[in-house]
Amino acid sequence: MTTTRTARELAEAYFTAWEAGDFDTLRGLLAENVDFVGALGTASGVEAALAGLKGLGQVLEKIDMKVRVAEGDDVITWFDLHTSVAPPTPTANWMHVDDGKVTRIRVTFDPRMLLAGFERPS
Template structure:
């Protein structure tokens, strides 16, 4: 698989809520840099992505680009608390597994939804 194919397989499974399949495309020692900080290892990464997958009601992939070792995905998600949440990910892929993830998304709508729920 190319880096882009690996990332797309991960993304499709994650957005469908199939975390076990998604993590088959992730290295055990993955490093993820997200707005909340650095996450290391597959157990911490699972704990980070799994709760979000349970909130998802839909997603739309706007674009995906890659080369031999990296890929970039740009997408929108719809969740129960926030109907429109754009995000982007940059993946580094080594030997068919994602080894580094950098996630960019706007946390403000999620913080506003949490504050409104109080």
């Protein structure tokens, strides 16, 4: 018997996998045609979305989840994004799920400190 995860469960698995750098698990959660729009860019398709998650994953230290609200196939997660290049960044992430996979992700935050951190010489 196959059990389909709820949108909330998918969101929890997504953030756990991303924080752990488990991109194989992330791939399994995303639809092939996942559509991502965020403050640092856009991505169409699973490969482009994973590339973006891996890129930010290089500086990701911790995801400090504050609240997650789910209604039907939609989930909004509010968290502080902790990175090695900037102070914690308050972030909102909205996901939409179809047929047990994440199909749409929208992320918003103030990117100024992250961008400044990326520009600092190593």
